[in-house]
Amino acid sequence: xxxxxxxxxxxxxxxxxxxxxxxxxxxxxxxxxxxxxxxxxxxxxxxxxxxxxxxxxxxxxxxxxxxxxxxxxxxxxxxxxxxxxxxxxxxxxxxxxxxxxxxxxxxxxxxxxxxxxxxxxxxxxxxxxxxxxxxxxxxxxxxxxxxxxxxxxxxxxxxxxxxxxxxxxxxxxxxxxxxxxxxxxxxxxxxxxxxxxxxxxxxxxxxxxxxxxxxxxxxxxxxxxxxxxxxxxxxxxxxxxxxxxxxxxxxxxxxxxxxxxxxxxxxxxxxxxxxxxxxxxxxxxxxxxxxxxxxxxxxxxxxxxxxxxxxxxxxxxxxxxxxxxxxxxxxxxxxxxxxxxxxxxxxxxxxxxxxxxxxxxxxxxxxxxxxxxxxxxxxxxxxxxxxxxxxxxxxxxxxxxxxxxxxxxxxxxxxxxxxxxxxxxxxxxxxxxxxxxxxxxxxxxxxxxxxxxxxxxxxxxxxxxxxxxxxxxxxxxxxxxxxxxxxxxxxxxxxxxxxxxxxxxxxxxxxxxxxxxxxxxxxxxxxxxxxxx
Numbered sequence: 001x002x003x004x005x006x007x008x009x010x011x012x013x014x015x016x017x018x019x020x021x022x023x024x025x026x027x028x029x030x031x032x033x034x035x036x037x038x039x040x041x042x043x044x045x046x047x048x049x050x051x052x053x054x055x056x057x058x059x060x061x062x063x064x065x066x067x068x069x070x071x072x073x074x075x076x077x078x079x080x081x082x083x084x085x086x087x088x089x090x091x092x093x094x095x096x097x098x099x100x101x102x103x104x105x106x107x108x109x110x111x112x113x114x115x116x117x118x119x120x121x122x123x124x125x126x127x128x129x130x131x132x133x134x135x136x137x138x139x140x141x142x143x144x145x146x147x148x149x150x151x152x153x154x155x156x157x158x159x160x161x162x163x164x165x166x167x168x169x170x171x172x173x174x175x176x177x178x179x180x181x182x183x184x185x186x187x188x189x190x191x192x193x194x195x196x197x198x199x200x201x202x203x204x205x206x207x208x209x210x211x212x213x214x215x216x217x218x219x220x221x222x223x224x225x226x227x228x229x230x231x232x233x234x235x236x237x238x239x240x241x242x243x244x245x246x247x248x249x250x251x252x253x254x255x256x257x258x259x260x261x262x263x264x265x266x267x268x269x270x271x272x273x274x275x276x277x278x279x280x281x282x283x284x285x286x287x288x289x290x291x292x293x294x295x296x297x298x299x300x301x302x303x304x305x306x307x308x309x310x311x312x313x314x315x316x317x318x319x320x321x322x323x324x325x326x327x328x329x330x331x332x333x334x335x336x337x338x339x340x341x342x343x344x345x346x347x348x349x350x351x352x353x354x355x356x357x358x359x360x361x362x363x364x365x366x367x368x369x370x371x372x373x374x375x376x377x378x379x380x381x382x383x384x385x386x387x388x389x390x391x392x393x394x395x396x397x398x399x400x401x402x403x404x405x406x407x408x409x410x411x412x413x414x415x416x417x418x419x420x421x422x423x424x425x426x427x428x429x430x431x432x433x434x435x436x437x438x439x440x441x442x443x444x445x446x447x448x449x450x451x452x453x454x455x456x457x458x459x460x461x462x463x464x465x466x467x468x469x470x471x472x473x474x475x476x477x478x479x480x481x482x483x484x485x486x487x488x489x490x491x492x493x494x495x496x497x498x499x500x501x502x503x504x505x506x507x508x509x510x511x512x513x514x515x516x517x518x519x520x521x522x523x524x525x526x527x528x529x530x531x532x533x
Contacts, residue, residue, distance in 0.1 A: 056084040064094050068101035073143045076136060095135050103440045108134050141495060141512050145442050148459050148481050150498065150509035152516075158506045159184045159195070170490060175501050177492035178220040180515065181239060182499060185215050185227075194218050194227055196239055199497050199508060200515055207237045209245070216253065221260035224278070228253060236265055236278055248276050248283040261297035266304060268295045273304060273344075275352075286344055286352045293339065296415035304344040304352075305415050310359055311337055337361070339413065341421060360421070360471045421472040426460065443477055444491045444498065455485045457500070 003011065014025065033041065055066065067075065067089065075098055079086040088094065099106050108131065144150060159173045172191070173184040182197045192212040196205045209215075213229035220226075223239040228250065235247045250267060257268040263278035273286040273295065286304070293307040338359035344352045412424040424443070441464065447456040460477035485500070489507075492499040497516075498509035510516050 053082065053084065056082065056088065060088070060091070060094070063088055064097045067094055067098050070098065072098060072102055072139045076139055090132065092131050095131070099135075099138075107138060137514075142442075144511050145495065146459065146461060146480060148483060150511055151513045152510045154508040154510065156506045156508065158502055158504055159186075160503055161505075170501065170503065174217045175490065175492070175499075176218055176220050177494075177497075177499055179222055179494065180496055181220060182492075183218050183220045183225060185218055191215050194225060194237075196220070196225065205239065205242055207242060207245075209233075209235050209247070217258070219258045219260055222262065224260050224263060224265070226258060226260055226265050228255065228258070234258075234265065234267065234276065236276070238278075246278055246281055248281075250274065251285075256292075257295055259295060259297045264297060266295060266297050268292065273306075275304065282350075284350075284352060288342070288344075293413050294415065298419075302346045305419060306342045306344070307339050307413050307415065307421060308342065309337065309339055339421065341415075343419075416473070420470070423472055423474045424462070425474070425476045441475065444493070446489055446491060447482070455488050456482050457485055457489060457491060458482050 014022065017025070030041075055063065058066070070078070075089050075095065079089050096106050096108075099108070158170075159175060160170050172187055175182065175184040177183075180198060180200045182199065184195055185191050186193045186195045186206070189208075191214050193206050193208040194215060196207065198204075207225060207227075209229060211231075213231050213233065213235075215227045215229050215235075218225065218227040220239075225237045225239060227235050229235060230253075232250055232253065233247045234250050235245060238244045251272070251274065252269060255267050255269060257266075259266040259268070265276045265278075267274040267276075271288060271290050273288055274283055275286065276283045288306055289308055291308045291310060293309050295307075296305045297303075298305065338361050340357050340359045342354050342356045344354050347353055412426070414422045414424065416422050426443075426445075441462045443460045443462070445458055445460070447458055458479055459481040461480045462475035462477045465474045465476070466472075485502075487502045487504065490501040492501065493509070493511075496510075496512040498511060500507040500509070
């Protein structure tokens with residue numbers, strides 16, 4: 001519709017008016033519109049947007065800070081908003097910064113050195129390999145881990161079920177997992193052999209001792225397998241060479257932990273550690289304090305770190321008012337739990353020497369530090385060690401509630417590969433089976449039935465916080481998902497596979513679509529069904 005020439009002067013003068021007078025005129029016009037004219041105004045208004053793409057107009061340095069707070073999956077999803085967003089969120093430097101913010105490392109490269117914070121437009125093509133495909137594949141796999149949505153599921157007969165219909169307990173088979181390989185003690189041969197099943201290739205291997213000794217427990221890490229025998233020996237095999245076997249005498253079968261790193265094995269006992277090297281075939285004993293919470297073997301294999309538990313009284317005593325209103329000293333506040341680390345290293349003469357640290361207070365995250373209660377130190381042998389080792393916990397019991405119930409809070413301690421102590425706080429204690437850390441910030445665990453409910457497993461995601469002076473990192477987990485299951489399950493795995501071990505069957509979740517093909521799954525023994533999700 002064309003404007004009449006006589007009205008052009010009115011519009012030209014309207015453009016020159018100050019804002020208050022313009023507002024008064026168009027408001028007056030709106031009040032005088034008829035219904036059909038209102039409809040036409042609304043149709044014209046809908047084609048105009050009042051939104052401003054602030055994210056797309058920010059400098060890349062500020063954009064990287066904003067993107068660091070996004071979930072990794074949103075780095076992919078938000079590319080659909082506009083071409084500008086697709087271009088910004090595809091920069092390799094921005095993707096690497098988001099990975100470091102979420103994981104503390106870049107999982108797409110072998111190097112652990114931090115990437116530069118400098119962001120340039122040319123960073124989109126600074127890699128020789130297909131970074132975009134690798135990043136999208138990693139984000140998709142992590143999203144599956146967070147949501148409990150596997151790429152495919154394979155069901156197998158449980159190792160606790162024998163071919164002669166005689167069922168064994170899950171404790172007797174001592175099922176373990178590491179880097180795509182499952183191990184367990186074969187009870188069909190009276191517990192004298194260890195079965196190793198490679199989930200990626202479907203290959204099955206058997207390991208036995210020269211005298212076919214009865215085995216009590218088995219551990220695996222990487223390609224190294226260790227098992228304790230009833231005769232008091234620890235036998236060590238290499239998965240890649242079944243003919244290689246070394247063994248050493250152990251002081252007792254009552255071992256707290258068995259740690260494996262590379263070609264080294266460490267056994268933890270109350271008051272001592274036994275270190276065995278497959279290269280030197282030498283076992284050394286290290287005296288430690290009784291208050292060991294957990295032990296970690298350094299990647300270099302010649303350094304051991306222990307976390308110890310201690311209590312320290314508060315410096316400020318509690319004061320109350322007596323009947324006359326006078327301030328009276330009653331007693332000290334309840335002692336606070338502390339931890340300190342001790343590092344043991346080999347010197348040039350082959351002897352271990354210790355270097356302890358100062359005590360660091362352990363925070364209780366869900367309430368004031370001076371709540372009435374008590375702390376209990378202990379170890380849980382059924383907890384599956386993580387990538388670097390986790391086995392100890394500190395339990396804090398609150399004051400009884402109105403129903404007389406006490407709710408314990410569990411703080412699990414571990415040692416990260418960089419030597420930093422990590423504290424994992426959980427909503428409640430997973431009493432069934434191992435707790436398993438699939439990847440940084442994600443944990444799977446089994447839950448005992450309560451109040452008549454059925455068996456469950458949970459998925460928790462953590463929020464990372466750093467302690468004062470970088471003394472520790474605190475990972476506080478919150479429940480993301482709960483799922484009912486038919487039977488009690490023990491959970492093992494990593495970012496490639498999740499294994500849900502039950503009494504009758506074993507479900508294998510394939511989280512990485514490149515970790516197994518259909519031909520491999522067909523070669524797995526005891527296959528029940530194959531399901532693609």
